[in-house]
Amino acid sequence: MKNEPLTIRRWPRAILHVDADSFFASVEQTVNPELKGKPIVTGAERGIVTAASIEARALGISRGMSLSEVTARCPQCLLISSNFENYGLYSKAIFNILRRYTPDVEEYSIDEAFADLTGTRRMHHKSYIDIAHDIQNTIHTELDIPVSVGVSLSKSLAKLCSKFRKPRGMTCVPGYLIHELLARTPVGSIWGVGHNTEALLKKHSIKTALDFVRRPLYFAEELLGKVGVDLWQELRGDVRYGVDASAKQTYGSISRTRTFTPPSSSRDYVFAQLIRNLEYAMAKARRFGLATSRLTVYAKQQNFRSTAIELQLSQPSSSPLDVTALLREHFHHIFKEGHFYRATGVTLHQLTPQSGTQFSLFEDPMRSLKAESAAQAMDSITAQFGPGSVFLAERLHLGCHATSNKASPLPTLEKIAV
Template identity: 45%
Template sequence: MLNSYTYSLFSRRMFNIMRRFTPDVEEYSIDEAFADITGMRRVLRSSYVGIAEQMKRAIERELGIGVSVGVSLTKVLAKVGSKHQKPSGLTVIAGRSITHYLEHLPAGKVWGIGPATTSYLAKLGVKTALEFARMPEAAVRKRFTKPSIEIWRELRGDSVYPVISREKSVYASISKMKTFAPPTSDREYLFAHLLRNLESACIKARRYGLAPRKILSLLRTQEFRDRGSEATLIRPSALPLELSGLLRELFEMLYREKELYRATGVVLLELTQDTNVQYSLFESPMKAEKIRELYEAVDSLSGRYGKHTLHLGASHPLEQQGKGKRGTPTVREETRLYGETQRRHLGLPILHVK
């Protein structure tokens, strides 16, 4: 079982292997990536399918893991393909094959389509991805917002989302946003979501040895109005236990009891290297060091049993009331290999090839 630091190094090796075949590799998450292999056939003397097969074999041979690969015209279709033969298959969705792969795929299983859009599509009599893709352009542009229109175009084989080929080793900021359905005004449930956003953002910051100087808290209303509040920390920290009190203050400044909210978000700003920590005159260095040691243990356990295995008590309502998930789980979340449990997963990265 890999801890979070080792897992990060493992995934970086995977991304570097992919870059042998194309410089255009987008690190979508720690265990998923997109690669644009357009124009590489002559250089590598192989077909696009052959390049994907070589890339897959290289990763499996050098890292000793299985990866799921989807090859297609667009990012959305490549994601569809990668889910088709999980956990270790290769699926090619050519233009002439799009209909075959979309005709039985529920619309809600498409990358980027969440519960609210799925429900709206159902009201229009649209149940499958193919039915959505076959909607007339005029109707789509009239009834949907830009993100849904872009997904509609991608499902039709029209590439809208480019592969952003930069290595994620330095971050100007780290943001985590969670949309849930139905909208709610429940104070503690909303704060639980906000705190879980903070925990997720801090996990990513610690993975890269970073800590923020500022944090920004966001609440999004049912009418898509955003309210935000920002605070400067007395010193950089990526430890939620040290930040939760400040986050509660920001939340109380934003929250309106009679307002319905559909999303919460946290942004870590002015990131700096988390080294040579200097404590303020008003802090207890001993207490601060104990909290740091605590999170070293938390990260170790999370590497073994899954992210958020240990979490702050104020975020626990999510475990009791549900997370109101919007959109489909990741391929890795949906895939449970022999011997795995909901909390315990092997570190098997998944990649998508466009």
């Protein structure tokens, strides 16, 4: 009985789960190759570890540890401040790679996604296992981010699979082998089973996921209600939780701010500085295949006063040409003659995948990120004044009206975590 398969069906459905390994730390190592192969942790600004690199984990460092504990255990460990802008962009890039294989992609968290691959074998001329390998390799080649992948018949099973081998794991379990996977899965590791449920199941001598699904359905229902029924069926390969491909409303943002010395009262100079930031931010958006439909721009005076305006675009764009004419028209809202300015900034909000995305843009994001020299951006400042299909939606005055010479914080439009 124990070794009997739960089903003889191979792939009635094929659900893939991808989970990036040590995601924040992996992004840092990709953006700064000198961190590769080294024990690093992110979260330095918060005082606790938000991600530990594979090398740091090997030395016993884990998420949630305090930084003092990290330095005590592992003095050579490097502490890095989080850069949520980069994490958000790499996250989007992973999701966009998945969408090349199927439109049914659920952005489950910043570093996890589900994809329904059912019926895509003919299109890709490949088995589900080969498609999954392809996805993992593509993410590695184009983004240099290690991910673990699981494929099975339901979301609950796929999530168990991606956890089964880590890092850089690949676990595919067709229907007739589900019982093998479940026999190796303690009940506490099932997605959605918390401490209380685990204790309850153990009271009934249920130690593994297989023990659970070998019981009749009415047992699961009596013990855990609807959740029990859903779990029981999901673990047997009958889909209860669909892949929710509706677009997430929480988009990342891209910011670019530069301070210049000496402060300047020249309108043309300050405007050029602003355009330089705009070009940098838009270039970064294009490299990640994203377009923006809302921008905030601001200028900061020598006395640390800042004024910002918000621009809403009639359609998403990643071209500075769509914005520069409008920006010039409304520049007087943030620049006043006779005042000295020391910084400008641009933030792109509402980032969405660019239609007709050029995937070649992904080819080497690491090099691209490093190649953002100011000189490059300056080259195109003169090529700006194309006709823009944009209009000003609203004007914001987020100035920090400092009454002393003490530095006031910048407006809170600098960074938005995803």
